Amino acid sequence: MKVLFVINPIAGRHRSQSIIPIIKEKMKNKDIEYKIITTKAPKDAVSITKYGLKSGFNIITAVGGDGTINEVATGILSVGHGTLGIIQGGTGNDLAKTLNIPKEPHKAIDLILKGKTKVIDIGSVNGRPFLNVASIGVDSQIAQNIENIKKYFRGKTAYTLGFLKTIFSYKHKKLKVKVNNNIIDRKVLLIAIGNSKYYGGGMEICPDSIIDDGNFDICIVNEMPKYKVVTLFPSVFKGEHLKYKKYVEYFRVKSLEIEVLDKAYLNLDGETYPISEKLLFSIYNKKLNVICN
Numbered sequence: 001m002k003v004l005f006v007i008n009p010i011a012g013r014h015r016s017q018s019i020i021p022i023i024k025e026k027m028k029n030k031d032i033e034y035k036i037i038t039t040k041a042p043k044d045a046v047s048i049t050k051y052g053l054k055s056g057f058n059i060i061t062a063v064g065g066d067g068t069i070n071e072v073a074t075g076i077l078s079v080g081h082g083t084l085g086i087i088q089g090g091t092g093n094d095l096a097k098t099l100n101i102p103k104e105p106h107k108a109i110d111l112i113l114k115g116k117t118k119v120i121d122i123g124s125v126n127g128r129p130f131l132n133v134a135s136i137g138v139d140s141q142i143a144q145n146i147e148n149i150k151k152y153f154r155g156k157t158a159y160t161l162g163f164l165k166t167i168f169s170y171k172h173k174k175l176k177v178k179v180n181n182n183i184i185d186r187k188v189l190l191i192a193i194g195n196s197k198y199y200g201g202g203m204e205i206c207p208d209s210i211i212d213d214g215n216f217d218i219c220i221v222n223e224m225p226k227y228k229v230v231t232l233f234p235s236v237f238k239g240e241h242l243k244y245k246k247y248v249e250y251f252r253v254k255s256l257e258i259e260v261l262d263k264a265y266l267n268l269d270g271e272t273y274p275i276s277e278k279l280l281f282s283i284y285n286k287k288l289n290v291i292c293n
């Protein structure tokens with residue numbers, strides 16, 4: 001076993017950095033080769049992972065949130081071998097929740113050293129991998145607005161302002177969803193494509209999703225009055241929104257195509273991107289080996 005720890009120093013408002021001494025303390029006196037590398041910029045974790053695997057490390061541990069995990073997974077997939085380890089250091093940590101990785105760093109390190117693994121699916125949108133959930137609609141707009149507001153306000157204020165600004169100004173998005181040769185033509189509050197259950201730091205948007213079943217769970221929340229959004233929103237934290245059958249559709253597919261007819265953003269494992277083309281979702285032909293509990 002050779003373990004590389006990839007630290008995103010800004011993840012979790014710098015929480016990841018405080019995990020470095022814990023790693024050093026735990027690895028002291030263990031007969032295991034390890035190295036710690038800190039990223040210097042976004043996407044660094046991809047190249048660090050590739051470097052690590054080519055240098056003989058077989059477990060690449062992401063110390064950060066879902067953005068960092070996504071980058072390490074991207075590196076592992078491109079090299080074609082290697083196991084993903086996770087130490088929760090982000091604000092989100094949705095994959096860690098799915099895989100039952102302990103919150104405490106020292107327990108997560110013990111788990112890595114035990115070496116129990118699971119093979120999971122990887123979602124792909126136009127060739128770009130994601131592990132948790134991809135979504136389009138009010139949620140990706142909230143994430144985008146929070147990023148903008150963070151330039152002026154910090155912490156919870158940014159999140160609250162981002163949420164309120166979006167809910168009151170949001171215009172439902174017109175989509176064409178092609179699935180199993182049927183076209184679903186809809187104005188939606190959001191559509192979520194779940195490789196696993198959670199996004200946004202524990203919201204159970206695709207509550208029945210199974211991370212190794214070779215399928216996506218799709219949740220479409222259709223156009224609804226604004227006051228209803230305020231009622232429905234809290235239910236997503238417990239995955240109870242599926243009971244609002246008048247507005248919520250839920251199904252399971254292997255692939256789908258989405259054409260977005262309005263200006264919108266794509267949220268992919270917590271990062272947002274403007275949408276400028278048709279989106280083709282499929283399960284990657286490669287799977288990912290990941291340390292689990």
Ligand SMILES: Nc1ncnc2c1ncn2[C@@H]1O[C@H](COP(=O)(O)OP(=O)(O)OP(=O)(O)O)[C@@H](O)[C@H]1O
Binds near residue numbers: 071270
């Ligand atoms: N050294 C760095 N400086 C700035 N950004 C970085 C650095 N290393 C990684 N990043 C970027 O930080 C972003 C957030 O990382 P991650 O999701 O792991 O943490 P997080 O605390 O959960 O973040 P957030 O809640 O803001 O999404 C990723 O997009 C990643 O590319």
